[in-house]
Amino acid sequence: MAIVPIRIALLALLVAVAGCDKDSHGAASARAPLAHVAAAPVATVNGDRAPASYPILFVTQAPVATDDAARLSVFANHLPALDAAPRGGDLMLRYPDGSLRNLTQEAGFGTDGAQGANAIAVREPSVDWDGKRALFSMVAGDGHAFWQLYEVTGLAKGERAHIARLPGQPANANNVSPLYATDGRVLFTSDRPRAGLAHLYPQLDEYEATPTTTGIWSLDRASGVLRILNHAPSGAFSPIVDSYGRVVFTRWDHLQQDQLAQRDRDAAKNGVALPFRSFNYAGEAAGAIPLPARTEVFPESRSxxxxxxxxVNAFTNNFFTVWQMNEDGSGEETLNHVGQHELAFGYLTPSFRDDPALSNRTVDTLHANRTSIRREGGLLQLREDPRHPGAYFAVAARDRGTFGTGQLVRLGADPGLNGEQMQVDPVTPGDPGDALPGGRFRNPLPLSDGSLVASHTGDERLAAGAPGLSGLRLVWLEPGATGLYRAGRPLTAGIRKTLRWTSAAGPRSWSGELWELEAVEVRPRPRPMRAQAGLEAPERAVLAEQHVSEEALRSWLVRHDLALIVTRDQTSRDRADLQQPFNLRVPGGVRTLSNSAPGGRVYDIAHFQLFEGEQLRAYPGRPGRRVIAQPMHTGRLPANPGGPDGSVQIAPDGSTAAFVPARRALSWQTTDPSGEPVVRERNWITFQAGEMRVCASCHGVNVRDQAGRPPPVTKPEALRRLLSWWKQQSQ
Structure with a gap:
């Protein structure tokens, strides 16, 4: 299936750039500066540099001593404990004349000195379309508390700040990264369980079973309706709504078997105590019984x-990938459907060792990017350039030991570009060893006057287990001698506090400059048009021939909390993806063979097996559960005799169609007639109730498939068969 390419989308790992010289570790080195990035404005106010013409909203943060599941960590940064999110920061507003307002203090929140009941930490402000109010997240108090969403008004000079908690949000969950949708709803990430089941809290990620957010949620402020838009088993981060109406965000793609359970299996083989004692529950219900097993059926083994x-080669997956979806949660896919072999080219492990046609190298002529990128990291904290729609500034950072800091890069992802055409440009210097000349950055903010602001630390290298950063200050960026940008003058004179608190580790104190983070520009912006999804001509023709109304079918899907997914030809795959089988045929039906790698093994594919993510994996003494893949059982499928559990038959024309559950992470694979896996999806995808998703090919064809053909436009026979079955069931 090609709703998202099986090519393991790695956009989130970019630390390098097309048009750059390539080094062996994938760090970005520039040949030419970015012409469109302006230096800070050069007008003066009282002899000093003047900022942009709009105010800048940002937060301060008491320094964090750890990068392990803490406030500035790349993942698990939503936890509210005092050591993870020290109290004492505020929501600040800087005007063009350089004057500052402490908005939380004006509204009666926060305190200096001893951090007690009125203590706060704040994060991630986001400005409304009219530029007159803003959302942010705040945790209040020194005891057990949650990050909650608040709104601030009174941003103009001469007004007084008013801050109110948003009603209707999950009260017993951490709600962070809020933003305004175009229709009045509020979008945010949360660690609320996918279906609200308290006994499943918290969801544990797919890495080391650390608590994570469950995805992006929406809150309708008028009706109070709360809904999850995408179920992310290892978390979603920092969403924005771009100028095209797309929700663009970073997602941790970590679909792999459980490494803690693997250690338990290894321990059992060696006859020693199981270190994590992992096990599965029989289901997600509160009364589900624990099973004496830790079985996993998808994807392939880690060993x-x-x-x-x-x-079958071992498979692991660890990418912070850039994704997109519509504001209602439909259309989720990697940004512009990009895949690993377009932007993270180089060595990639093929699925079958004994098939010489499969390659461990990507085809360099089939991607615009000229520099391979490092793995186990990603693109973080994206912000769209207001002067260049479709261009995004981001931080390219390692996933651990960096406090979310790294090299600044610029990603070109206009919707008209496909994965082969997308490129990245360096903005600040990179380094293959991650010792960044001139220091490290996070939270880039391109301004409407063309200048660029970011948080900066002078620390060039951060060793694993480092005790912290020397500081983080907001600075203007200015061109350096190499043509790349460097930290310039700070935006403030420094904001100081003296703080005392008691954490689980005992008494703490700190005095000095607060960190300055997550700046946003307070300005009005046009609301983009919301994307309108609809079926394409081949599928509309099948519905018409089957006398099925698209509106009636969507209504039925909504009532039953289902989505329809269709692929026109499972044998057709993108020409550049050579890591999984690409010579495919349906027994008695269509086949597609590569014209660039003739003579390779031909695989029969007969079934399309679907998996749903369920929170079944648990560990004694550790609250919450991890998601693992199970054969789909909550959708609506016609019988498929001889096929594996949760599967549909692949039609002779290579097409598939299925009714699948909404608002739950799904993945899939094609199998041969005996149920042996052939080609596997590498990511989780979520669909919305009533959504009808169609992809022409398996794993997303950019220009041509492996046989040199364009994406198929045939009417899918599998959809015709599914609709015929559906009409019989609905009568």
């Missing part, structure tokens, strides 16, 4: 295995 087609 490799023997199969029908020889040795």
């Amino acid at each position: 490799g295995s023997e199969g029908k087609y020889g040795w």
